[in-house]
Amino acid sequence: MPRNMRFTRPDPPVLLQDQWNNGIHGFDEGPCDDPRIHPARLTVAPATVKSKAPYPPAEERATVGTRMDLPVPSERLTHLRLLEAESIHVLREATAEFDRPVMLYSIGKDSAVMAHLARKAFFPGKLPFPLLHVDTTWKFRDMYAFRDRFAREHGIDLIVHRNEDGVRKGVNPFDYGSQVYTTIMKTEALLEALTIHGFDCAFGGARRDEERSRAKERIYSFRDAHHQWDPKNQRPELWNLYNGHVRPGESVRVFPLSNWTELDVWLYIWLEHIPVVPLYFAAERPVVERDGTLIMVDDDRFRLREGETPRLERVRFRTLGCYPLTGAVRSTATTVPQILREMLEGGESERQGRLIDFDTDGSMELKKREGYF
């Protein structure tokens, strides 16, 4: 298999691409008792093996019309390489078709992967758009440090935007509740930034496997002049032909990672050595347990309730947001494979630690209709 088809980690095993043609239908032969890790599957099949066997007998054959020419069995690229190519295609396409694109940068793992893909898409050039961080002022300190280092090291044009009105009024998650706080400091701040800079295309790192209403969103998600999403009237999205036509004031959110899953994102981070915020890995951190959720006390703005005393626990975060609204999980995972092992064995979804999703049934959809990412 050509070098460029694979990631560069040493000795990666490969699924037998031509298993059907080689007559290996199941994996029940051989010494290994686990059907998934049969030794036959860990060897590399020459990618150039031509199909000799015909396809299994078709129950019904088409009698009218031309059938697809040249059916070729199996993808030659691994699914992760396919996802990577698709994302780069989307990034290039939107950048070419919009006047003022911007990439939303949340400092999390998905943003890290998206920014990495953007660097690949425009290599050896620089990113042809700025990164925008909507700063609620309540992110973890580690996130701010990571963000600034990332921008500096890669010479990235980073725009940081805060809702100054909200900052002046002292809007915080404690007094205002997560819903109002998120609306003012995240949604409104984002819309303000998009309007001020006149961005007509904003890349976001959202994935369809995150949440039910996200699963319905297009890769190009159209927003009217009020930044509203109309889930009942989305543009059809055919093949890889995206419709980027908007009128002045309208915009499109573009999600290059739409088809990635959480597992894909972590696997890619691992294979590509993409740096992420250390909060994703377990360490001793000061936490309090509140309503069944572990909240990290990241600075002295945290309002302790009566009887609460921060204690040190080995925890990590599955997603990163505003620290008073992000639940930690007890963990000992300090490497990506260890994180993935915990993820695969555990039974909780990634948004489980996000307090804002639980406000009301369908709360994410409501937020998205209003313009939340």
Add this chain to the structure above:
Amino acid sequence: MFARLHHDAPGPTPSRDIETFLRHYEGQELLRFVAVGSVDDGKSTLIGRLLHDTGSVYRDQIEAVRRASARRGVDAPLDYALFTDGLRAEREQGITIDVAYRYFFTARRKFIVADTPGHVQYTRNMVTGASTANVAVILIDARHGVLEQSRRHAAIASLLRTPHLVVCINKMDLVDFDPDVFGSIRTAFAEFARGLAFHDVTYIPVSALAGDNVIERSPRTPWYEGPTLLEFLETVPVLDHRNHRDFRFPIQTVIRPHLDYRGLAGTVASGAVRVGDEVVVLPSGRRTKVASIDTFDGALEMARTPQSITVRLADEIDASRGEMLVAPDRPPTVARTLDAHLVWMDDAPLEPGRAYLLKHTTATVRAKVTDVHGKTDLFSLGCVATDEVGPNDIVRVRIEAARPIFCDPYATNRATGAFILIDPVNHHTVAAGMVERAFPVDMAREAAPDGRTGATVLVRGPYDAAMDAAERGARHLRNAGLLAVAVVAPGSTSRALETPEGSAVEEIARAVREAGGVALVAIPDADACRVDADLVVDADRDADGRLRLRPGAPRSQDTPVVERVRAALRSATTFDPSRVPE
């Protein structure tokens, strides 16, 4: 989570050997499938069942669905459809409005599922989900049999060249797992599917609600010996709809970090390319060689579809977005005139003659639909004449683009045969298009109204009179100095003419016209299918059995040749056929 991966272990599991597991997962094949069918056929339930039973939903999600099921008073403890119906309006109405994408994997494969709406109103969302699928899974309610919407969905999936079709006859529990019910639906569908372009069709009796034949074989269908749905999805060869032969590289953007670097960035739409390969830049036609293939991860010797790469050329050639690098030995057709299938998706009907935007690969051009050849009838799959093209109609049309596009027939190359039409005012995506045939620019110019020499004449009337008239009329025109031939449909039926693919008769007529000749077409029941005729002639016999020809007004814009044909045939109206010299 991922119970299916765990339950039969003692071997390496994620917990015991995570790295081996990850590398195995990384190397997995990807299968994209789409679930289609009518309203209430149980698609969302089926997908929910697949996700749940393969251990692909999280505990907290199951809990949430359990609570929601209880709140809504659903009979079953778990309403599986709630795993996929994500929008409020969907949960309130209990229907699926938009396509939902779901992801799961088993020990054998990774899957992307598009769960699509069944309601006619939302067919465009079904097309969205089907356009990238390797397999279409169509659900049919065992109690209701094959409905119009099932036919529409199957026809669209066939038109989109989805290689495999699985017909799940669902709700078998409600018909007592009766093999006769299964058999008769299967027979009915097979009869219909004969006219479709699938590589293969597989029928599976299932109950999505109870789980029969979804993952595990059902003890309640001992008469069924085929695979379960998951078994099929795990083992069907992933037929790739990419064309691996003809190199096409639409340029997306030019990367120019400094004066010494000019890279053409894009996705290899089909075929493969190596450093040193000769390529042609379209539309300029200039030839050059590939100097290097660059990626962030290092230079490549070779790249193939669908990799995203950056190409540098050996010569300083001014190529930019919308242009295309192609293999010199197998170039695409450079065409402004296309015959294509459209799936119309907008609420506003198609307006022939109006300028739309046509997006094809990375090029967007203005284009008009100049002729509607006909509409696909969902029962016969035949082509019927139509005056209006509305939402969800499948039609064959002639398109004229303002600038040439570089395309291939969709059947041989999806990437360069697919296009969308966009309304230039409200920017809706109004149609999905598939190139059936592209007319090379030079030939099209000859056939264009200004300098055209060819014409198609449709002869109507009692069939024997029409055939006779076509043959004698052609002779008459030849005597008048025109290159004319009669194109007569053989036999007493014109079944071939009614296929969505176009008929031999039509093909011949078109070829004659393009070659600058006049084709006189006689087919039985000429009103049923509109050959794109420039002129229609009515033929009959008078009381003495003599042939009479009555040419109507020209259908296409007045052109010298049509006027000449018309005048010649009018003068033939009263001629005595026996006196025409052979």
